[in-house]
């Protein structure tokens with residue numbers, strides 16, 4: 238084991254410990270998606286060997302390459318892959334062919350393409366609708382007022398399985414500012430979960446995973462707290 242692998246295993250254990258404490262305190266349970274964007278497949282392997290099986294990727298090309306690397310080199314690792322980043326229409330096919338979930342569905346055009354491109358031999362693709370909960374113009378996501386109509390359309394697509402909602406609230410420092418979009422997401426989730434049979438509310442990252450679970454997340458997406466600081470390649 239390299240030193241990096243050992244650090245990943247230690248940080249993963251810390252994150253799991255933090256989550257298990259808050260779950261005990263709030264009598265809830267949460268699934269952990271380990272966000273491995275920008276980190277090599279070997280780092281994902283270190284986390285997998287330490288017991289993590291659910292991973293999230295943001296970029297289509299990088300994510301697909303990692304899924305393929307595991308299929309090729311470690312078929313014994315039974316991993317579940319979530320695509321969590323912005324998805325362009327011309328990148329939907331490789332994602333529909335490889336991933337188990339797409340958590341960032343933010344418009345019908347993307348949902349329809351994923352539905353049409355999901356291979357017959359695979360189970361339906363699990364999807365979450367990304368909600369623009371902080372109302373930022375620049376952010377992707379369905380506006381809360383449009384959510385029910387979009388969800389009804391997506392629910393009709395036979396090769397997709399609509400499991401719930403995802404949000405990336407605007408980063409905030411103050412506790413109340415962190416919690417208010419999380420509460421708004423929980424209220425939206427509760428408003429429609431019976432109509433659509435939803436079981437998944439994905440919110441909370443390294444900085445706000447504890448508050449997210451306290452406010453009702455069933456899934457958190459944690460990157461830097463497990464893999465360390467990200468270094469983005471300089472833009473060409």
Ligand SMILES: *Cc1c(COP(=O)(O)O)cnc(C)c1O
Pocket residue numbers: 272274295321322405442443444458459460461462
């Ligand atoms: C990068 C990313 C995360 C993880 O963020 P950390 O702060 O590193 O935990 C979670 N969700 C999405 C959509 C991301 O892009």
